[in-house]
Amino acid sequence: MGFLVLIRAFLISNLLVFCSLPICSDASFSSVSASEIPEKFLNLAKSPEVFDWMVxxxxKIHENPELxxxxxxxxxxxxxxxxxxxxxxxxxVAxxxxxxxxxxxxxxxxxxRADMDALSMQEMVEWKHKSKNPGKMHACGHDAHVAMLLGAAKILQEHRESLKGTVVLIFQPAEEGGGGAKRIVDAGILKNVKAIFGLHVxxxxxxGxxxxxxxxxxxxxxxFEAVISGKGGHAAIPHHSIDPILxxxxxxxxxxxxxxxxxxxxxxxxxxVAKFQGGGAFNVIPDSVVIGGTFRTFSKDTFVHLKMRIEEVIxxxxxxxxCNATVDFLSSEKPCCPPTVNNEALHQYFQNVAGDVLGISNVEHMQPLMGSEDFSFYQEAIPGYFYFLGMKNETKGKFPSPHSPYFEINEDAFPFGAALHATLAARHLIEIQTKTPLIRDDHHDEL
Structure with missing residues (x-):
């Protein structure tokens, strides 16, 4: 009996010592539940060390925009x-x-994924970090996207030993019509990747x-771009010409x-049709006219049909x-971009994670937009999810829309974007491990 009392006392004393040990800042995920990861990552993203670094x-990127x-x-x-x-x-890569x-x-x-290219326009915002490259500007928030993905990288790297797999960070060029995502896919970067997430401010x-x-x-x-060719001549005798402007x-x-x-x-x-170029004088009918524009749909079948009809009509x-006409769909210069279609299973997953990070009342449903994103190339290859991150602050006035020379970024949004990135990746790895057996043959030699 005395021996049992002695053993019990020994166990209790050791348990008390263990419970009094402090938890280090980079404690593993096993020390917290999956539901606690969002709060932990958001607090890290809000810390001066991470937030000021992202800003x-x-x-720096904003001052030096590149196409x-x-x-x-x-x-x-x-x-x-x-x-x-x-x-x-x-x-x-690409x-x-x-x-x-x-x-x-x-x-x-x-x-x-974060895109990193700028737009060909002159910045009109006067501030300390205005673009130093004439005719180029980060007018779509890609500088912010890079900063937030790096912020997520900083958080995840501090917890790398506890990640239940591997997070792939894609810093992508040429989203603005250059098909950078397609080149990333063609480079084989998505091999064995189970899901991809991207955001836009x-x-x-x-x-929040x-x-x-x-x-x-x-x-x-x-x-599309089309050249309509006729026969030029004097405007006073149009019957001697074939008018391409008409x-x-x-x-x-x-x-x-x-x-x-x-x-x-x-x-x-x-x-x-957003481009119409022809002639340079008031009294001369030109030989040719150039028109150009864009077409958009939510269906791939509709897209193919509309493309065919545009060429036929022209x-x-x-x-x-x-007149004669030639039509160029600029496939090498501006690859056709498929619709951005969010995976339904990932939608439910995103709702849960974003609700944990931001509060479920801050996760909104939106209607489709006719804008486009080459993130869709990733979604054609693997399940993907794309979402919009708020940065509006009424106290700071109205923020112009993207692709405006007056576009500005509200940097207060950065902690939310970084925390969402990190949490979406970390928790998805946990869920995959829970649902499917590990395949240890898949690896990356970089690590």
Whole structure:
């Protein structure tokens, strides 16, 4: 009996000592439940160490905007920060892209993506960190996207020993019409990756809120350019000419009929002619006219049909006016982008995680938009989910929409984006491990 009392006393004393030990800042996920990860990561993202670091990175990138496939300095900055964090990466991928790896280097794999190219426009916002590259500006928030993904990388790297697999960080070039995502996919980066997540800042959504939906979110988009050739001459004797301006005018009107008179009203489509160039004098009919524009749909079948009809209308309407026409869909320069369609299972997963990070009342449902995103190339290859992150703050005034020379970023949104990135990846790895057996043959030698 005395021996049992002695053993009991020994066990109790050791248990008390163990319980009094402090929990280190990078405690493993096993020390907290999956539901506690969101709060922990959000607190880390809000800490001055992470938040101020993200802000400084974003401002450096904003000062030095680079167009698609020209993001050499941006890529250099990203690689320097990953080196400081001790994150392994591949470079170059798709010309200027960087792909980092955090975790075990083994399956399962989940990916996070940020685009990093700027737009060809002159910044009109006067502030300390205004673009130093004339005619180039981060007018769509890609500088913020990079900063938040790096913030997520910092958080995940501190917990790398506890990740139940590998997080793939994709810093992608040329989202603005250059098909950078397609090149990333073609490079084989998504091999064995189970899911991918991406975000975009939204000036119309309050800070601390997100919005998305399952199914079609953004439209597929294509571009076209047509040359209508006639016979130039003096404006005073038009009967000696074949007027390509008149022919092009008929073509523009006829193209609008494709949506108003041929499309199912419940099948959303857009055809816009935004380019019309011809002639340079008031009294001279030119030899040719160039028109160009974009077309958008939510259905791949509709997209193919609309593309065919655009070409038919341009060529045949030109012929009616005695002109010739050639149509170029610019597939090499501006690859057609498929619709952005969110995976239904990932939608439910996102709702749960975002609700835990932000509060369920801050997770909103949105209607589809006719804008486009080359994130859709990833979604054609693997399950993917894309969402919008709020950055509106009424006290700071109205934020102009993306692609405006007056576009601004509310940096207060950064902790929410970084925490969501990190939590979506970390918890998804846990869920995959729970649902499916490990495949140890899948690995990345970078780690």
């Amino acid at each position: 400084s990175i974003r401002r 698609g496939y020209e993001e050499f300095e941006t890529s250099k900055l990203i690689r320097a920060e990953l080196d400081k964090l001790g994150v392994k990466y591949k470079y170059p 010309v200027t892209g960087v792909v980092g790896y955090i975790g075990s280097g083994e399956a399962p794999f989940v990916a996070l 939204s000036p119309g959504l309050p800070v 809120k997100v919005s998305s939906r399952h199914g079609p979110l953004l439209a597929g988009t294509g571009f 022919a092009a005018s008929y073509i523009v009107v006829s193209l609008q009929h494709l949506v108003s008179r041929e499309a199912d009203p419940l099948d959303s489509q857009v055809v816009t 060529i045949q309407q030109a012929a009616v006016q005695r």
